[in-house]
Amino acid sequence: MTMAGEILRRQSPAEVDVCGGSAQELHVLAVDDSLVDRKVIEKLLKRLSCKVTAVDSGLRALQYLGLDGEKSSVGFDDLKVNLIMTDYSMPGMTGYELLKKIKESSAFRETPVVIMSSERILARINRCLEEGAEEFLAKPVKLSDVERLKNFVMGGGEVCSDRRINKRRLEENNDRDDGHAPSPVSPPCSCDRAACTSSSSDSSSPSIAPSSSKRLKIHHQG
């Protein structure tokens, strides 16, 4: 298994075009029904010199991307979105449902989608990752999380982060309102497992392996 850096050095031509347009400025579409969270994520992204479009629902996101069936996607050739970050729990359309629609589209299926949630429900995380989400971020989202994402999208950064794994481990158990029994959540990691500090050897997490291999497959292509 190759190291994280090598895995992520793959860059599809599409990505290069999209980044190269304006001095490597990333365009991120942020989707969150919370006004407070939208403001914070917008600031986080702007701090990292990203262009941000923030919308308050999955439906608006689809409208923006031209995936709502109202317009043809022909006019959206110029719409470059490098990364989509969406909250999971939203009224109307959840982040998961939005993810599915994006992955079903030809225009945006290669665009990385990140799900954000304050709830660490294992089944939910796995479902999203299996549907093709790049990552599942725990809220509140930090600058380091977004920095890592930006590096990843631009090719060359690490998807995996010790802090994220540790945080997830630490924050399991904290509230019963997550609605599930505490269990170590090992985020599917596309980097060399040996290099990763994830120590979960929980074989009862069946979805971890398929998700990992799916992501590994994506990362090794091209």
Next chain:
Amino acid sequence: MDVAQLKRQLFAYTALLFHEGFLDEQFTQLQQLQDENNPDFVVEVVSLFFDDSERLLNELAKALDQQNIDFKKVDAHVHQLKGSSSSIGAQRVQRVCIAFRNYCQDKNVEGCLKCLQQVKHEFSLVKNKLETLFNLEKQILAAGGSPPT
């Protein structure tokens, strides 16, 4: 009071708020995001939080006042409040929300009502304290000092 004294006061007050659990590291994260492009960022986000929370607290009071309480609705509001309080680092509010959601799941009316009172109380406390903090910052700026980072 001179700038140095005000700054010391602000420093001590902020430290106290962290120590007493009113604020957590997420608030620090917001402070770190503030820059010359957006010098009022923290005040703006926190103001959004205040408005949003007041709305949610009203909705909660209404929802819990019904003959047949829709606990899913109550839970949805609490979830939102928990989320936004977490996003600005209002730790004590967030913690009450956690307990509140558990009562929702148990459909425990008394528990919910108790939590509503508690969350209102914690919200008003943190609002008060943040307003004091922002006031100190304003005084520092007015006295010619630069905002402490």
